[in-house]
Amino acid sequence: MRLHRNLVFAVIDALNLIFNENGYADKVIEKVLKYDKRWGARDRGFIAETTYEIVRYKRLYSEIAEVSAPYSRANLFRLFAVWAVLRGIPLPDWKQLEDTPVRRIKGRFDELSKIRKLRESVPDWLDERCEKALGKELWDKESAALNIQAEVVLRTNTLKMNKGDLRKILGEMAIGTETVSGAIDALKLKERKNVFTTEAFKTGLFEVQDASSQLVAPYLDVAPGQRVVDACAGAGGKTLHLAALMQNKGQLIAMDIYESKLKKLKIRARRNGVHNMETRIIENAKAIKKLHGKADRVLLDAPCSGLGVLRRNPDSKWKLEPDFVERIKGVQQKILGEYSKMVKPGGKLVYATCSILPEENTEQVAHFLASEFGQTFTLIKEQSIYASESGFDGFYMALLEKTG
Structure with a gap:
C-alpha cells in the first residue's frame, strides 16, 4: 500500500477532532470526508477505516508511541506511524514520519499485547468492571470481538420487497450479499459498500440494521x-x-x-x-x-x-x-x-x-x-x-x- 499525503492528513485532522476536541467519531468522519469531492470510494474508505482503527486502539498505540493527551499534531503522526508499522505499510519519506523507530514499535507491541487492557485498548475501570460482571473467559473473548470492525447488515423492508428479490436487485448492482442465520429478513454485505446512494435504499427497499x-x-x-x-x-x-x-x-x-x-x-x-x-x-x-x-x-x-x-x-x-x-x-x-x-x-x-x-x-x-x-x-x-x-x-x- 502506498500512502497518499492528503488522505493521511485527513486522518490526522479527524483524530485531532476526536481526541482533542471530543468530537463523535461518526460525525467527525462525515465532516472530514467532505474535504475533497474528488476522493473515490477507496480514498474515503481509507480515511474512515484508518481513523476508526486508531480510535479503537488509542490506548495501545499511545503506550507504544509513548504519547498522551492532549495530543500535539506531531504525536498524532506518531500514532499513525504505529498503525502503519504494525500493518507492514512502508512509511514515506515525509518530515512528519522521519525517525520512526520501527523495531522499537514492533518490540513494544509484542510486550504490551500480553496485557488484555492494553492489547484490547480498554480503560482500567471498564476492564475491571466487565471482567467482574462477565468472568475472565467471556470478557477475554468479548473485549477482542468488540474491536473487530462491524459488518454491514441490511434489513429487508417486507412492506415493499421480499429478501430473495432484494438480493437479486442488489446483485444486479454488483452488491454481493449473504443471508444471516437467525435473522429472517437480514442480508450481510460480502464487501463494504456505500449502500445509501443506491436507488434501492432511496425507495425504501431496505434499512441498514445490525443482525442483533x-x-x-x-x-x-x-x-x-x-x-x-x-x-x-x-x-x-x-x-x-x-x-x-x-x-x-x-x-x-x-x-x-x-x-x-x-x-x-x-x-x-x-x-x-x-x-x-x-x-x-x-x-x-x-x-x-x-x-x-x-x-x-x-x-x-x-x-x-x-x-x-x-x-x-x-x-x-x-x-x-x-x-x-x-x-x-x-x-x-x-x-x-x-x-x-x-x-x-x-x-x-x-x-x-x-x-x-x-x-x-x-x-x-x-x-x-x-x-x-x-x-x-x-x-x-x-x-x-x-x-x-x-x-x-x-x-x-x-x-x-x-x-x-
Missing part, C-alpha cells in the same frame, strides 16, 4: 391490528421493523423525549411506506399516563452504556465514565417502572439494551419484577447476545407478559 438489533422487534411478538408502543423510539430502526411485522395494520405509536429524532423517523417512515405509525413527544408524564393500560405491546429499547456496540462506536469507550453507568441504571429503572404501566392485562413488553453488563440487563429485570407493579408481570424469556458468539453486536432482550 433485527432480533428485537420479532421478540415482541406483534400482530397486525394491535396497538403497539415503541416508547424509546429514537430515530426508529426498530419502529420501522415493527411496522413491517404489523403489515401496516393497527396502531404503532413511536415515542421519544427528543423531537429531532422523531422528525428523522417520519422521513424514514415515508421512505419505507409506513402508514400505521404516529409520533408522540414525551414532554412530561402525561404522555405516558394517557396510554396506561391501553397497549397490546410495548417496546422499551432503553438508553444504556452502549457497551455492546463498541464495534461501530469505538470512541464511546473513551467518553464513557463509571458515573454514567450508575446514572443510566437509574434511568432504566424509572423507564421500566413507569412505561410498563402502558401494557394492558394480557399484553407483552420487551425490555432491551445494547449493553453486555448484567447490571443493565438481567439485574434490571429482576429488580423490576420484585417491585410492587412489576409483580403483575411474568418473565417469559430473555436472551443475552455477545459479539464473541454471534459475530454481531452485543444485545439483551427480555419478554415479559402482564398477567395481573
Whole structure:
C-alpha cells in the first residue's frame, strides 16, 4: 500500500477532532470526508477505516508511541506511524514520519499485547468492571470481538420487497450479499459498500440494521391490528421493523423525549411506506399516563452504556465514565417502572439494551419484577447476545407478559 499525503492528513485532522476536541467519531468522519469531492470510494474508505482503527486502539498505540493527551499534531503522526508499522505499510519519506523507530514499535507491541487492557485498548475501570460482571473467559473473548470492525447488515423492508428479490436487485448492482442465520429478513454485505446512494435504499427497499438489533422487534411478538408502543423510539430502526411485522395494520405509536429524532423517523417512515405509525413527544408524564393500560405491546429499547456496540462506536469507550453507568441504571429503572404501566392485562413488553453488563440487563429485570407493579408481570424469556458468539453486536432482550 502506498500512502497518499492528503488522505493521511485527513486522518490526522479527524483524530485531532476526536481526541482533542471530543468530537463523535461518526460525525467527525462525515465532516472530514467532505474535504475533497474528488476522493473515490477507496480514498474515503481509507480515511474512515484508518481513523476508526486508531480510535479503537488509542490506548495501545499511545503506550507504544509513548504519547498522551492532549495530543500535539506531531504525536498524532506518531500514532499513525504505529498503525502503519504494525500493518507492514512502508512509511514515506515525509518530515512528519522521519525517525520512526520501527523495531522499537514492533518490540513494544509484542510486550504490551500480553496485557488484555492494553492489547484490547480498554480503560482500567471498564476492564475491571466487565471482567467482574462477565468472568475472565467471556470478557477475554468479548473485549477482542468488540474491536473487530462491524459488518454491514441490511434489513429487508417486507412492506415493499421480499429478501430473495432484494438480493437479486442488489446483485444486479454488483452488491454481493449473504443471508444471516437467525435473522429472517437480514442480508450481510460480502464487501463494504456505500449502500445509501443506491436507488434501492432511496425507495425504501431496505434499512441498514445490525443482525442483533433485527432480533428485537420479532421478540415482541406483534400482530397486525394491535396497538403497539415503541416508547424509546429514537430515530426508529426498530419502529420501522415493527411496522413491517404489523403489515401496516393497527396502531404503532413511536415515542421519544427528543423531537429531532422523531422528525428523522417520519422521513424514514415515508421512505419505507409506513402508514400505521404516529409520533408522540414525551414532554412530561402525561404522555405516558394517557396510554396506561391501553397497549397490546410495548417496546422499551432503553438508553444504556452502549457497551455492546463498541464495534461501530469505538470512541464511546473513551467518553464513557463509571458515573454514567450508575446514572443510566437509574434511568432504566424509572423507564421500566413507569412505561410498563402502558401494557394492558394480557399484553407483552420487551425490555432491551445494547449493553453486555448484567447490571443493565438481567439485574434490571429482576429488580423490576420484585417491585410492587412489576409483580403483575411474568418473565417469559430473555436472551443475552455477545459479539464473541454471534459475530454481531452485543444485545439483551427480555419478554415479559402482564398477567395481573
